[in-house]
Amino acid sequence: MPEAAIPSPEVIIDRVGSAGIIRLNRPKALNSLTLSMVRAMKAAMHDFAEDDTVATVVLVGEGERGLCAGGDIRAIHDMGRAGDPDVTQFWREEFPINYAIAHYPKPYVALMDGIVMGGGVGIASHGKHRVVTGRTRLAMPETGIGYVPDVGATWLLPRAPGETGTWMGLTGQEIGAADAIYARLADACLSSDDLPALIEALGGLGGSASDSEVRAVIDGFAVQPAGGKFATQQALINRCFRFDTVEEILEALRQEEGEFAARTRDVILKRSPTSLKLTLRLLRLGRNSSSLVECLEREFTAASEILKNHDFYEGVRAAIIDKDRNPQWWPGRLEEVNEADLEGYFTSRHPVLFADHRL
Template sequence: MQGPTMSSDDVILDRVGSAAVIRLNRPKALNSINLSMVRAIRAALDDAAEDVSVSCVVLTGEGDRGLCAGGDIRVLFEMGKADDTEATRFWREEFPLNYAIAHYLKPYVALMDGITMGGGVGLASHGRHRLVTERTRLAMPETGIGYFPDVGTSWLLPKAPGEVGTWMGLTGLEVTAADAIFAGLADLSVPSDELPKLVQALGALAADADDAAVEAVLQSFAVSPGESELQRNHAVIDRCFAHDNVEDILAALDAEGGEFAGRTREAILKRSPTSLKLTLRLLRAGRDSSGLVECLEREFAAGVEILRHHDFYEGVRAAIIDKDRDPKWSPASLQEVGREAIELYFAGRHGTLFPDHRL
């Protein structure tokens, strides 16, 4: 049964039988999320949790290009430039949403069809049922804009096999459906043209359906994702990315030789030196953390500090303002980024997101 559709411009709330469907609705902006969308998603999740007629929640993106390309960084760029005190409001509400998704009581199904990056990974990969398709292009590309992988990925990426999460965090390169599954950021691959039928099948479930019933539906649509390049190069990744400083990783890639190592090294050399060192520290800290909350708190402190420095504004300028793809990082080299400079991002001078949570 097709239920009523409610629209709040950037987020469409739909019902397909017992399934509550959240549709991100900014297709021209690759469904990049803003603060109003974060609030709408959170409200929809809260409502669905209380609605006894809802069996599961499905997250999808409108248009044919992707689920979500990340947060609306242009707004953050403009607010940070203007020294707006509300510049961090987006993170203050987005990060608790990521936590809510990770601990959601009802089955939560994310359809990661097409581009799924940054904040889109946060909306999807913390969920219980994460689906990818042959069109999926997943990435955490933040080191290329003078930022770092956030939305709790400093908790998720270290859980990938070996050093695969480190590779993803530092390079920011896109990966396929098979890679996303291998890295633990997705669970099953389904054909993109089967997604409407899959949602209908979920909607046909009884309102009290549990995760096992949802999983059975998803498995009935699942297909092989094909070969994972990250899995094929797992040994190279583990050898080169086992080091705890970026310079040693680059040296290991250089010594390794081969097309994959060369392409990886070339990608890293284009990223912000500060972002690379910060990202590696966050990923190593995430590996030893007590849980998602500790990582989100650490990421929030680092994000606030990012707004005080050059590279984020330069990276966004080069990527989406002027689009010249030629950022001038400062400092320009890894050797110029001292340990004391990175320590600033861990000072935790900016309050807490989860004051009642015990780490």
């Protein structure tokens, strides 16, 4: 009888010269994060931080389709449906990783090639060096599955120019390399073909490479990305998304001429009404927050409450399980979502994630 195949690890820890490499290794699942992957990343980041021979840490997604499509929402869906008391454990361990990346003591380089969505943005865009390519498709698509942007996105998105972050959070639409850089979620664009050479060059740096040295290496490979929509649509986005209610945003879009506004409005109207209102409130609170930790705590509170309600399970069913792309939201209309009903999503009923601001 043939020997049973040994399963490949979900995260491969590697070295190229002085570069410590973290390779996400679930290519068939677009490298979607599991709890074991989060734990493996945490351990690798700790070990690399303590290793004087490691100059930089590089995050890579195996396969050619993407860095990471987010967290394994099917697993969270199933655990929530089953009433598993550990359903929030993934977020409890994932969110501190996002904070650790934002405050990592060594240059952290995320290669955002292909699909980068949800939790993938969290493990990439909080880093100091974010590399996109012509294949990058970045999004925070949560309103389309009855959820809200998390992983610190309510800290990142409000810090994009104008209201581009609000557009991203409400529509959940994909953006490419140029728009990712414009929105301050990435720093440089490279050809996908040059990524192996970039890793080799980073591995050739000394054991105590500075962020400026790493950026110089990246800039040596950088190319001009193809044009995006944000630079040309910024004024329209600012006019329409400056309001603090979704209804006002939709009305502003209705009054605009052109395909971009009409298409944006149509997309928003298909999203979960509850998620839209929650997302806008989270983004506005994030704009006035003093720290990433504050946003992560607030996101975790909202996420925990979302698991007690209808739209997340219906959204995952329609997108992932039955794949009919026809979610039946409840409530089904924005006017049926009472602002008072949202208060419970902001009332903490759990121990804080960050007793202090360290992992």
